[in-house]
Amino acid sequence: MTEEKNCLDSxxxxxxxxxxxxxxxxxxxxxxxxxxxxxxxxxxxxxxxNPLSISYTEMCRETTVFGGEDDIAYKIRKEYFTNNPRIxxxxxxxxxxxxxxxxxxxIHSLDLDIPIITVEGGSFINDHISGCNTAMERLVHELGxxxxxxxxxxxxxxxxxxxxxxxxxxxxLVKLLGKFGISARVLxxxxxxxxxxxxxxxxxxxxxxxxxxxxxxxYMNEEYGIPYISCGYPIGLEATDMFISSVLRALGRESRETxxxxxxxxxxxxxxxRNGLGRVTTxxxxxxxxxxxxxxxxxxxxxxxxxxFLVKEFDDNVETVxxxxxxxxxxxxxxxxxxxxxxxxNVIFTDDRAEIIDHxxxxxxxxxxxxxxxxxxxxxxxxxxxxNVEYPWARKIDFMPDGFxxxxxxxxxxxxxxxxIADKFDF
Amino acid sequence: MGLKKTxxxxxxxxAVEKNLIDIGECIDMHQFCAFWGAYDVFSYFxxxxxxxxxxxxxxxxRHFLTSMGQMDNCDxxxxxxxxxxxxxxxFGGEQKFMDSLEEVMKKNPDKNVVVLTNCCTDxxxxxxxxxxxxxxxxxRKRVIFMNTGGYSGKTYRDGTENAFRLLAEKLxxxxxxxxxxxxxxxxxxxxxxLWDPTKxxxxxxxxxxxxxxxxxxxEVFDHGFNMESLEKMSEADVNVSLCPFYSRGFFDQxxxxxxxxYVDSSAPIGLEATMRWLEDxxxxxxxxxxxxxxxxxxxxxxxxxxxLRKKIGxxxxxxxxxxxxxxxxxxxxxxxxxxxxxxxVGIELSTMREKFHIFKKEVCxxxxxxxxxPSKYIDEIRELVNELDDPVIFCNDNFFSGKKVFKxxxxxxxxxxxxxxxxIFTALNETLDTPMNNYSIxxxx
Numbered sequence: 001m002t003e004e005k006n007c008l009d010s011x012x013x014x015x016x017x018x019x020x021x022x023x024x025x026x027x028x029x030x031x032x033x034x035x036x037x038x039x040x041x042x043x044x045x046x047x048x049x050n051p052l053s054i055s056y057t058e059m060c061r062e063t064t065v066f067g068g069e070d071d072i073a074y075k076i077r078k079e080y081f082t083n084n085p086r087i088x089x090x091x092x093x094x095x096x097x098x099x100x101x102x103x104x105x106x107i108h109s110l111d112l113d114i115p116i117i118t119v120e121g122g123s124f125i126n127d128h129i130s131g132c133n134t135a136m137e138r139l140v141h142e143l144g145x146x147x148x149x150x151x152x153x154x155x156x157x158x159x160x161x162x163x164x165x166x167x168x169x170x171x172x173l174v175k176l177l178g179k180f181g182i183s184a185r186v187l188x189x190x191x192x193x194x195x196x197x198x199x200x201x202x203x204x205x206x207x208x209x210x211x212x213x214x215x216x217x218x219y220m221n222e223e224y225g226i227p228y229i230s231c232g233y234p235i236g237l238e239a240t241d242m243f244i245s246s247v248l249r250a251l252g253r254e255s256r257e258t259x260x261x262x263x264x265x266x267x268x269x270x271x272x273x274r275n276g277l278g279r280v281t282t283x284x285x286x287x288x289x290x291x292x293x294x295x296x297x298x299x300x301x302x303x304x305x306x307x308x309f310l311v312k313e314f315d316d317n318v319e320t321v322x323x324x325x326x327x328x329x330x331x332x333x334x335x336x337x338x339x340x341x342x343x344x345x346n347v348i349f350t351d352d353r354a355e356i357i358d359h360x361x362x363x364x365x366x367x368x369x370x371x372x373x374x375x376x377x378x379x380x381x382x383x384x385x386x387x388n389v390e391y392p393w394a395r396k397i398d399f400m401p402d403g404f405x406x407x408x409x410x411x412x413x414x415x416x417x418x419x420x421i422a423d424k425f426d427f
Numbered sequence: 428m429g430l431k432k433t434x435x436x437x438x439x440x441x442a443v444e445k446n447l448i449d450i451g452e453c454i455d456m457h458q459f460c461a462f463w464g465a466y467d468v469f470s471y472f473x474x475x476x477x478x479x480x481x482x483x484x485x486x487x488x489r490h491f492l493t494s495m496g497q498m499d500n501c502d503x504x505x506x507x508x509x510x511x512x513x514x515x516x517x518f519g520g521e522q523k524f525m526d527s528l529e530e531v532m533k534k535n536p537d538k539n540v541v542v543l544t545n546c547c548t549d550x551x552x553x554x555x556x557x558x559x560x561x562x563x564x565x566x567r568k569r570v571i572f573m574n575t576g577g578y579s580g581k582t583y584r585d586g587t588e589n590a591f592r593l594l595a596e597k598l599x600x601x602x603x604x605x606x607x608x609x610x611x612x613x614x615x616x617x618x619x620x621l622w623d624p625t626k627x628x629x630x631x632x633x634x635x636x637x638x639x640x641x642x643x644x645x646e647v648f649d650h651g652f653n654m655e656s657l658e659k660m661s662e663a664d665v666n667v668s669l670c671p672f673y674s675r676g677f678f679d680q681x682x683x684x685x686x687x688x689y690v691d692s693s694a695p696i697g698l699e700a701t702m703r704w705l706e707d708x709x710x711x712x713x714x715x716x717x718x719x720x721x722x723x724x725x726x727x728x729x730x731x732x733x734x735l736r737k738k739i740g741x742x743x744x745x746x747x748x749x750x751x752x753x754x755x756x757x758x759x760x761x762x763x764x765x766x767x768x769x770x771x772v773g774i775e776l777s778t779m780r781e782k783f784h785i786f787k788k789e790v791c792x793x794x795x796x797x798x799x800x801p802s803k804y805i806d807e808i809r810e811l812v813n814e815l816d817d818p819v820i821f822c823n824d825n826f827f828s829g830k831k832v833f834k835x836x837x838x839x840x841x842x843x844x845x846x847x848x849x850x851i852f853t854a855l856n857e858t859l860d861t862p863m864n865n866y867s868i869x870x871x872x
Contacts (some may be wrong), residue, residue, distance in 0.1 A: 007478065007527035008508040014484025036546065037582070045491050058451075061579050064550060078451075093545040094482055095576075098516060123484025124547060147749070165695040214714030351840050353490070372493050376503050394496030 008341035009354040011324050011373075013042060016091050017123035017368040018131025020054075021161045022139065023089040027192040030085035032075050033121065034068065034103065035059050039174055040130070040342060043091070048394075049161065051401055053083050057096075063245075064099055072106045080112055086193050087114055089135070091121035098122075115193065117142050125389075132160055133215040136176060136188060137239050138215060140199050147224040148201035154184040155202045156224075157213030159233070162299070163371075163391040165403030172406040173234065174207070179265070180258055187216075200224045208243070208405075209233050209301040231299040234405045235413065236309030237266060237327025268406040273414065288427040290316050291420065295363070297322040297356060297370035298390045300334055304341070306389065311342040311408070319365070320346040322356055367421055429693030433798040436759075436771065440790045450776045462545055463489065463587020467619065469541045470504060472649055474653040475571070476538045477506040477608040478531050480555055481545030492856045507531050511547055521553050532566060534705075538794070539654065542572045549576030571774075582781060586757065588676025598657055609712065612645035613637055614687075616674035625841060629669070632844040639845075640705055640716045648674070661685055664668040665711045667704075667845060669694055669752055672782050687719075693789055696757035698728050698848040699764040727845055729853050738764045744818040746770050748798070748808070753780040754837060756789045758821050759797045761851070767819060768809060769797035772808045819859075826871045833858045834869075 016033060016394050020043040023029045029164055031043050033056040043054045054297055055078070057063070057071040072090070079088060083359030092102060096277040097120060107116045119135045126134055137158070150404060154177060158170045177184045184206075187199060203221055203226035207213040217228035230248045236242035241262055248254045277284055296318055303321045325331060327349035338347045353373070360368070360377040364384075368374050371390035378384055388396060389404070404413040436853055456664035462479075466489055469475050479486045481485050486508040487712055509527045511520050531540055544555055559570050571593055575586055585657045615633055626649070634644045645663035646656050660666075666681060666689035669672040678689035688711050702725075709716040718726055744766035751774050762769040779786055789795045800811050812818060812827050820832045835854045843845050864870075 006530045007509050008483070009505050010487045010510060012483060012484035013487040013490075016484075017488070036460050036461055036579075039490060041459055041463075042484075042488050045488070045494055048494060093546070098547065098550050099466060099714055108653070123482035124511055128482065159814070314701070341608060353487075354507075372496075374492070376493060383575065391492040393827050394494055 004350070005080070008352040011351050011353045012124050012127035013045075013326055014094075014121060014128065015119075015126025015131030015134070016093065017042035017045055018119050018126060018128040018133070019089060019091045019119045019135040020052060021128075022132055022135035022188055023048075023087075024050035024052040025160060025188045025190060026087055026089075026139075027190070028084070028086040030055070030079050030083055030088045032056060032072075032088060033089050034072055034090060034101065035098040036095060037284075039093040039095075039121075046161075046369075053079070053085060055079055059093070059095055064095060064143065067099065067101055068096065069101050069103075069106050069238075072101065072103060073110060075118060076107070076110060076112070083283060085114065088116045089149070090116060090118045093119065093341070094122040094124060096122075097125060108129075115143060123209055129211050133212065136213065136216040137219045137374075138401040139188075141219060143193065143196045143221075144200040144220075144224070145197045146200065147226070150321065151203060152183060152251075153202045154182055154251070155199060155205045156186045157205060157207050157216060158186050158189055158399070159209035159212040159301075161391055162209060162212070163390050164301070164388065164396070164398055165409065168403030169234075169405035169409060170403075172403060172408055173243070173271035176240075176244065176265075176406050177419050180244065180253070180261060181375070182247065182251065182253070192207040200226065202226055203232070204247065206231060206243075206247060206250075211299055211301065214390060231304045234329070235302075235305035236278070236410060237269065237306050237313050238308060238406075240410070241266060241408050241419055258385070263346075265407060269410060272411055276411070281348055286315075286426045288425070289367075292366035292385075292421060292425070293364065293371070294318045294367040295320040295322065295360070295365045295374075296389075297324065297360075297374045299324050303391055304338060307338060307345065308341050309347070317343060318345050318365070320348065320359075322348045322350065322359065322370075325349055325355070326351045326352060366425070375378075383424055385421040387420055430520075432802075433770065434766030436795070436799050437790050437803075438774075439600065439781070439799050440786045443776060443783065444787065444791075446734045448776060450780055450799055451589075459583050460575075461579065461581035461583065461586030461589070462543060464583040464588075465543055465573050465575045465590040466586070467586050468585075468590035469543075469571075469691055470506070470653065471624075471648065471650055471652045472650050472657075474655075475541050476531060476535045477543065478527060479506065479508040479526070479543050480520065480553065481508065481511055481547060481548045483508045483510040487544045497703055509769065516547055516551055520548065521555075523559055524553065524555060525558055527846050528570070530568060539569045539571060543575045544569055544573075546576045549574060549579065555827060556855070578803055584672065584781060587673055588679075591674070591679045591686075594657060595677055595684055597654075598661055599680070599684045603676060609664050610662070611642045611712065612663045612665045613642050613708065614646050614648065614660050615644060616648045616666070616668040616670060616677075617672040619673055619832055625839060627843045629843050629847075632669075632841060632846045633695075634844075636701070636705060637708070637843040638720060639722065640709055640714065642708070642712075648677075661687070663687060665708060667708060671785055675784065690787065693719050693760070693785070694746045694753055694755075694757050695843050696847060697761040697764050697851065698732050698845075700757060700760055701844055724845060728848055728852075731849065732765070735852050735856055739765055739767060739819065740854065741766050743767050744815045745771055746808075746812055746815070746818050746820045746822070748773045748820070748822040749837075751775040752782045753785050756785065756795055759795055762797075762819075762821070763795075765855075770811070770815075770818070771797050771799045773798055773803045819855075824840075824871060825869045827866065828865065828870055829863050831863070 020031050023031045024046050030053040033039050033043055036059040040056045057068055057075050060066055103118050119138050158166050167189055170189050174184045205217040205226055206219055207230040220226045229246050230244045231246050232239050234240040248258050296303050300323050303323050331349055335347050357377040364382055367385045367389050369389045372392045372395050375386045403409045486506055487811045511522050559572050581777035646660045666678050683689045690707045692704050692707040695701035759769045820827055825832045833855055
């Protein structure tokens with residue numbers, strides 16, 4: 001265990017961001033934050049990457065003392081008649097949670113013809129990830145139609161806004177499963193309200209990042225009897241192959257043909273890689289890249305996936321992995337798993353932004369896989385290559401697909417990784 | 428049809444002042460709650476460390492500029508929170524606060540600690556002030572406390588002004604004398620949230636312009652500030668600001684406590700405003716600077732402006748779509764200076780209310796006038812623009828196919844002072860000379 005601390009510079013933003021991120025994936029959704037002016041910012045942040053209509057109840061001292069239920073009703077009606085949303089997601093804040101406004105009672109009294117879903121956004125209840133999970137579960141809970149038990153669709157629960165490539169990853173994984181005759185869809189990724197209603201009609205739920213989707217998968221398992229599996233994030237050959245085989249196994253569709261197809265896909269990606277390197281690989285900078293000092297900073301699944309690929313599949317090495325999670329007794333097995341992949345890698349678990357910044361500033365890394373926060377921490381006189389694998393990612397723009405998952409994504413990652421390092425250093 | 432719907436800016440300002448319009452709040456990324464305002468001000472100081480007593484979300488949310496791609500120094504700094512959980516909300520978090528404060532002080536022995544609170548702490552009624560009072564004298568002196576719960580309804584501006592007031596009080600607890608000999612020195616407040624290369628150029632330009640009238644810079648309130656610099660601010664003869672909205676609380680307090688006056692003319696954007704700005708500073712210091720009109724650089728700028736006015740033509744409409752506040756008014760004045768008739772679009776009344784002292788001074792007292800077309804909808808604004816005879820449009824984005832759109836981004840380019848005027852005149856001249864390209868990838872049809 002790390003030193004006991006009383007305060008921290010948290011990497012976890014509040015639940016309003018997480019809930020808003022999910023709402024922003026629903027076409028014509030509006031978010032109303034029941035809280036003071038400052039609490040709108042996380043919803044605004046969610047709207048930076050996806051269009052979202054936002055308003056708030058202008059909570060003030062008077063509302064805090066006497067209750068803000070009238071303001072909620074007024075804002076909902078105003079939003080309904082002004083922007084014509086298909087759904088309204090009402091997010092509570094710390095202040096409105098503490099005073100205990102009867103939000104549900106107000107909503108019932110309005111009798112509008114669109115769904116109005118309430119989710120707790122207050123930071124003492126939800127952070128930006130648990131807020132995202134709560135919103136997914138709540139939306140299916142409120143909107144889900146009865147299950148069609150004959151449906152063979154596989155639901156992929158994505159890590160919404162975990163990094164810039166999450167949507168492309170989802171689309172690619174759907175395509176990949178399609179090669180095995182499996183029909184799949186990505187939940188909460190540019191959907192409309194009617195799509196969400198159909199979510200319970202599925203044969204299987206697949207969690208591809210342990211931080212995102214367990215709550216929804218468990219709920220759908222209990223309520224609708226839909227089984228679920230949890231795979232590691234499918235970045236790298238082994239992780240992608242494991243993703244496919246896990247889905248096939250869960251559906252009872254493993255066969256000699258699917259094994260052959262899996263092997264063929266692995267061969268194809270290796271072939272593409274070799275072709276891309278060209279005939280004379282001696283002049284490629286693979287050895288030089290290997291000598292560079294590297295760090296991965298991300299959530300557990302991101303860290304594990306990139307560590308496994310770089311060390312086990314790319315013959316590279318990684319000096320340090322920082323997992324953005326508090327070090328607890330529950331995480332000891334996760335640390336062991338990372339050590340199993342690469343015993344020489346220094347593994348740190350922390351949710352303290354200050355600790356991450358200090359570590360990066362005090363260790364001269366040549367290559368950083370992380371977010372713009374880590375980029376800024378390292379930014380200074382020393383040269384380093386930076387590959388974005390986590391939110392925020394505002395230092396780059398992408399018009400073409402940029403996900404790193406699956407076999408196509410892996411080749412994209414290798415391109416980005418190799419080219420950025422080669423551009424930075426005079427080999 | 429569009430122009431018939433315009434109102435005079437002065438009438439609108441008057442209506443807002445008399446509370447005749449029902450104004451809803453807007454989402455303005457620059458104007459969040461008092462917590463944000465205070466947090467911003469204290470973040471400028473390298474020798475202050477922030478401890479927020481409350482839930483972690485507010486502190487983590489504050490690191491939002493990175494998500495927008497901005498390299499803001501405040502975002503790089505380390506700040507602390509007591510990370511209150513549900514349990515603390517129910518049973519109170521005073522002990523947690525005291526433990527955290529002790530930890531922060533111990534870890535940062537060379538820094539003073541600013542304690543801010545958020546909604547949770549304020550609503551549950553933790554006695555933070557009492558906790559600080561209970562500290563030994565030596566520790567208590569290191570703590571600056573401000574109650575900033577957003578639920579109070581206090582705005583971003585309240586937060587900044589209160590933070591500055593606290594700092595000003597701190598300044599005069601250093602025992603500085605109010606009786607000073609005039610040395611011809613000026614304190615400068617920069618505008619907020621700027622990319623550093625632009626800001627440095629702007630500070631250099633202001634220093635240069637002040638040098639033309641024989642003044643020197645005393646201190647610049649900027650990222651990387653510290654308490655020693657704050658103390659030195661008391662040595663200046665006058666305070667000037669590039670952001671009247673941001674600095675007002677501090678200026679008021681320095682005038683009250685220390686007798687240092689401030690210049691409240693609007694930002695020196697354009698030649699007219701820059702000259703007036705320099706004259707106002709000189710007037711405060713009882714200096715005669717009429718000689719600067721003979722300065723060759725200034726004479727050349729007047730010639731440049733004359734040529735530009737000729738090219739634009741008299742009475743041409745100038746549609747201005749920009750952030751409501753000081754910059755908007757500066758652009759109105761710039762348009763008038765260039766012989767155009769300004770038409771403001773997309774104005775945000777709640778922001779006008781928030782920054783009302785600026786509008787009152789400039790419009791009601793200063794006589795700045797424009798037509799206001801109140802719509803914020805692109806289709807309606809396009810309709811207005813199409814109705815006007817070849818207007819010049821001041822707008823960051825090109826929504827107007829075939830029109831002269833001046834896309835000079837004020838956050839990315841130096842705009843202040845004489846060099847700023849030259850850059851603006853040059854860029855506008857180029858815009859007028861360059862045929863519109865319908866294949867521009869930036870065109871939004």
